[in-house]
Amino acid sequence: MGDLPRVRITPARPFLHSGEDFAGPYQILRSKGRGCNTTKAYIAIFVCMSTKAKHLELVGDLTSEAFIGAFRRFVARRGRCAHLWSDQGRNFVGANKELVAAWADAKMKFEGHISEMLALDGTQWHFIPAYSPHMGGLWEAGVKSMKYHMKRILTCNLTYEEMTTLLCQIEACLNSRPLSPIDDSDTDNILPLTPGHFLIGEAPINVPHSDLKNIPVSHLSR
Template identity: 50%
Template sequence: MGDLPEVRVNTFGVFENVGTDYGGPFYIKNKKGRGATTSKAYLCLFICMSTKAVHLELVSDLTSECFIAALNRFTSRRGKPKNIYSDNGLNYVGANRELSQVYNFLNENAAYLGNKLADENIFWHFIPANSPTFGGLWEAGIKSAKHHIKRVIGNTPLTFEEFGTFLVQIEGILNSRPLCPLTEDPEDCASLTPAHFLNGRTITSTPQHNLTDVAENRLSRWQHIQAMVQHYWQRWQKEYLGELQTRTKWRRRFDEIIKVGSMVLIKDDNVPVLEWRLGRVTELHSGADGVVRVVTVKGQFGSLKRAINRICVLPVETEI
């Protein structure tokens, strides 16, 4: 495996170097009530190459004008990037028809978009053809957003405003994910998140009733959107915690990875949206064979014991 690009490992401003990708299509309707017509809309993702912060935009069509409009909305809120990286349309020659529409747009408008952005001192970089692994950062970002959005929304068409509100809340969920501990203080359970680079603090949500178990026909339109956000949170945080626990080879004992004072994420199926249960390990409990399978974790919730398959250790800098 080659080294990561310079923009991934060196210090740059937030969204100074961004990757972009499209997802979809999704279906939106032109108005509420009866007689509404549906049309396609697409998700445009911008992801910071340094901090992994995510910005989501909803675009109504696959045209260069719509992309420039989405880019203008992005730069007005996040600042103007110096470099934009994206896939090459030729990567998806064998893709299905819907994906081909997205990436044919990128391929056909590459020259126009590159020249247009060069006038603004923004440089567009395409990864090599037939090499989607070069764009793993934005591929992972679009997967995190799109994979569960399609399953949560299903066949429910939303208006442009409703879908835009839904995407902004999804953006907040993605930017709330813990990256690493903020300090090495064993009493400090705060973690660094992409939101710290954007707002200087973590993202919190207003209190909401749990609507996931309420019948859909008893919800208003806006309650239905909040229910979809809660369903998305339940699905995505389970997937994210599962990825933190991925083990390709069982070559190291768990007590070589986790130590007293390590910050961990606790897997809990009933936490509210944008709430992560973080704690510090205070004690290791080994079995008769000397292998640690249970730990004691202390946090704002007090002290409790958890099996190691119910916690995820946040990454810290180590010496190689």
């Protein structure tokens, strides 16, 4: 096995160095009620290279514009991303070209110190070689973990708002998983380190939800 990349073992702020991938498609209801049409939607997953924290965004299609919108929402809530790794999907390559053009246009409009700051705040995009998914194992594993929960929860088509809520709950669950082995000898003081400790200082999920597995689905509300 080869050595891990430098960004995987170098301490850094969460999501300063991230990997990105898409999952889907999933069918989303256009509106509530019976007989409503569905449309395709995709999930963009961002994985922090140093803390393995995950961020999920619902995306309407696979265009570069839709991904840039998801990337802007990601940066607005998680902070600047200095380096982003992904495969060579067409939407990623197109988004990279548009972001580079946007930064170049911003540099032309401002001069002096502001121009230098904008240049430093740009995100450098890295693409793994084509047909080499094993080189993106970190975010591929994140997609697998996300789908593990999605397959056990989705029993019907959801609206855009319901799917967004579900993704936030799955994100909290993924960011509450232990990063280190738990010592079974001391069960009274178990406090595993989780990605949530790097984000908010504690695991996002501390209180378990009520157990509903023995309740018939027909007795539960949507």
